[in-house]
Amino acid sequence: MNYLPLFLDLQSKPILVVGAGEVAFNKIILLLRAKAIVNIIAREVSSEIKYLINKKKVNWIAKEFDLSYLNRIFLVIAATNDKNLNKYIFKSCNKRYLFVNTVDDKTKCSFIFPSIIDRSPIVVACSSGGTAPVLLRFLREKIESILPMKIGNVAKLAGKWRVIVKKKIVHPIARRNFWERLFKSIFVQHILNGKKKEAIGILKKNINSNNILIGEIILVGAGPGDSGLLTLRGLQILQEADVVLHDYLISQDVLDLIRRDAKRICVGKRCGFKTITQDKIIQLLILLARKGKKVVRLKGGDPFIFGRGGEEIEAIKKAGINFQVVPGITSGIGVAAYAGIPLTHRKYSQGVIFITGHKSNDGFLNNWSILSDSSYTLVIYMGTLQALEISKKLIFFGRLKSTPVAIISQGTTFNQKVIISSLDQIDKIIKSFITPSLLIIGDVVSLHKKLSWFQNEKHML
Structure with a gap:
């Protein structure tokens, strides 16, 4: 491991950026998202940075770099076109044990910026150590696709209740099991769907209960065959499933996207073959959900277009099981x-x-x-x-x-x-x-x- 991943608290901390071009602007925006105090040294500034200066988002403190500007600074970014100046800044920071990043020159960096997936307060950082940025971008896209945009709201709500849960459930193992069950339940989906009140209701109910949380059933449309046509939401659900009941028509490429440790049960029907009945499928869905499982009913195409999804949802609703439907591209x-x-x-x-x-x-x-x-x-x-x-x-x-x-x-x-x-x-x-x-x-x-x-x-x- 060439770099140790760290998460730095930059809030209200002074940062020095030498240079004010397009590259510097990208770093400045990142620093502002972390609520840092950004000080700029540059002879000229780009129009984007000038806008930030006018809005008093950043401070333009000088046109020429001087060692005195390194005093009382948390970290430094060198983003100039002058290689000699960048080298000088790097050496000067090293002598003072200051973190420094020289943009586009890995040899003159004591830290590097990772690729970031921001679902604050959940933040995922990835790095190839500067060896394969295109591959890193590809991996970031993969991670982005499986993380719901509002997953940070789940962490925020859990954080607000963490102390209360700790007082109610004293034993660490019991408390860990509580959170694991909660995060596998409809609690998460309620938050993602903006139903905060319902989510809190489930949390309160289960703090004082030793019962396993009731599971849920999600109908997911897998699309017509090509795994690339599976929706982003469908992919996210497959990554969260405990059990997946799927049809014969689901392609192997789509099945490969299911979470590895999820149980798979084929319940498809084929003309001329003896197969499981629709009533049996519905009974199995409800049975598994009542065991606290997150159960996915994976159907080819769209569940509501000749997929008998309506019949299944009617029975699930009647049984009092939480459910949702993720549409798919119909065949x-x-x-x-x-x-x-x-x-x-x-x-x-x-x-x-x-x-x-x-x-x-x-x-x-x-x-x-x-x-x-x-x-x-x-x-x-x-x-x-x-x-x-x-x-x-x-x-x-x-x-x-x-x-x-x-x-x-x-x-x-x-x-x-x-x-x-x-x-x-x-x-x-x-x-x-x-x-x-x-x-x-x-x-x-x-x-x-x-x-x-x-x-x-x-x-x-």
Whole structure:
């Protein structure tokens, strides 16, 4: 370890910055966020720094550097274009045991600025020791993505109650367990959602209780397949989950984003295979939540678009379990985009209709006269098995036989397969497709050849 990470309290401490250009400005802004007293030495100052001077945010104390200005200073930043001056400042600070940072010259630094993720009072600092700044930026983006913007509010509220909790729960191990359970509960989500009163209510209730906190259930939409299409909020939830109940259709790339020590249970349904019933899935969700677990129900696409999310939430609500829903990019939208098919277009389609290809117990209940209107794009989920019957119905109610049709399997993944045909030719191509597949019917499909950008493998008929 070449550098020891430290967090310095700079509030009301005098800092000297020699130089007043763009680089110096960036450091000054950081120092001001730490509530330091910033003194500047520079012959000329940039317009940004001049604004800070006029607003009395910083002090412009001199135009020329002198050793006397190092007296009663906490740390120094050298940010001039004069290498000899920077070297002189560095040596002078070392003799006085002052922390000094020479911008863009690691050899003349007794400390360096890390890359900072600020969720005050939670602050994460990362450094590569100046060896790989681009890699460091990449890592920072990763960390930024999994830390909710308001997570600092959780720490603030916990800090206010820390003394009270310590008095109520004297034993250190019991107190640690209390905080661990609390931070895994809906308490955190209430704060993130701005429900401070509800969060405090949960905290008060559990200070005087030895019961394990009731868990919660979160429905998360995983998107259509590509892990890059998982929402930021979805990623954050997967990193917090204790148990994840997921479908068969969830890609391995998305599953790899789940917290490593979280338990994974596959509860997906597949046509032709004996699988767990919907009632059993709901019972399992509620059972796990009542054990104090943070349970994630991970569904392909969006939970509320043919994902039976509404049924699950109704049962969870009835059972009195805390819940939330994280929407996802529904397959109809994501897959169409990756196939280069705009679902609406001023010249081709005035709207889009989503339906499912599965039969209900009483047969198809769709309004076929509306579905056969050529001014609408029709997107059919799970439509492969009923594709022939659907095409006959549409033609019977007025859709042209020549209406373009796209059949897409494993959309948004590198195994994506697209076949373009027409409504009256579906029977000739549907047998070559695996399930589940998505059907897109409408004139916008004709744009696929022109706008396709993602596919590795393309089949046209």
